[in-house]
Amino acid sequence: MKIRLFQEQDGVQLAQLFYDTVREINIRDYSLNQVKAWAPEDIYFRDWAKVCSQRFTYVADDEGAIAGFGELESSGHIDCFYCHKDYQRRGIGSKIYGAIEAKADELGLNRLYTEASITAKPFFLDKGFSVVREQQVERGGEIFINYAMEKFLKTAV
Numbered sequence: 001m002k003i004r005l006f007q008e009q010d011g012v013q014l015a016q017l018f019y020d021t022v023r024e025i026n027i028r029d030y031s032l033n034q035v036k037a038w039a040p041e042d043i044y045f046r047d048w049a050k051v052c053s054q055r056f057t058y059v060a061d062d063e064g065a066i067a068g069f070g071e072l073e074s075s076g077h078i079d080c081f082y083c084h085k086d087y088q089r090r091g092i093g094s095k096i097y098g099a100i101e102a103k104a105d106e107l108g109l110n111r112l113y114t115e116a117s118i119t120a121k122p123f124f125l126d127k128g129f130s131v132v133r134e135q136q137v138e139r140g141g142e143i144f145i146n147y148a149m150e151k152f153l154k155t156a157v
């Protein structure tokens, strides 16, 4: 398992991974209507190649099969963070997060923040994030509960 930066040709796998994970993993915490709005039938509702190339997107590459990915924006915002439905709870998210935090250090960021799903909240707590607030957000006509979370990093002396 290698953690590396996103390459444009990964877009196809990421689109499918996102769809499968939301529909099969996040369904444990959200309704069918919610996951349908979150991961629409059109898996290219987002221009994966373009968006993922514009930020620091790390992928876990298992000999060509993408097992997970996480996106860091230069503001310290962690956007999409998903592991493949068949690679859950095997430490892959932790490896991707390690790459993100290392990049944040390199960029001199002192804070990482995200909006974590109910599903991902225990993961981010494990990484030292704290909950700023529980919030309700609208996506595709559905209301979702998620958690604004943040982590302060050591600042350079």
Ligand SMILES: CC(C)(COP(=O)(O)OP(=O)(O)OC[C@H]1O[C@@H](n2cnc3c(N)ncnc32)[C@H](O)[C@@H]1OP(=O)(O)O)[C@@H](O)C(=O)NCCC(=O)NCCS
Binding pocket: 021, 022, 025, 026, 080, 081, 082, 083, 084, 087, 088, 089, 090, 091, 092, 093, 094, 095, 115, 116, 117, 119, 120, 122, 123, 124, 126
């Ligand atoms: C969040 C996610 C990326 C984490 O990836 P992962 O590879 O499964 O996580 P790891 O195996 O590295 O977990 C590290 C630690 O986080 C915590 N953790 C992760 N998933 C957990 C769960 N479902 N319940 C409780 N704790 C959990 C545990 O402390 C775990 O350590 P342990 O397995 O030794 O107990 C993955 O669960 C996922 O794809 N979730 C669905 C997509 C999603 O909601 N993404 C966020 C969108 S906002």
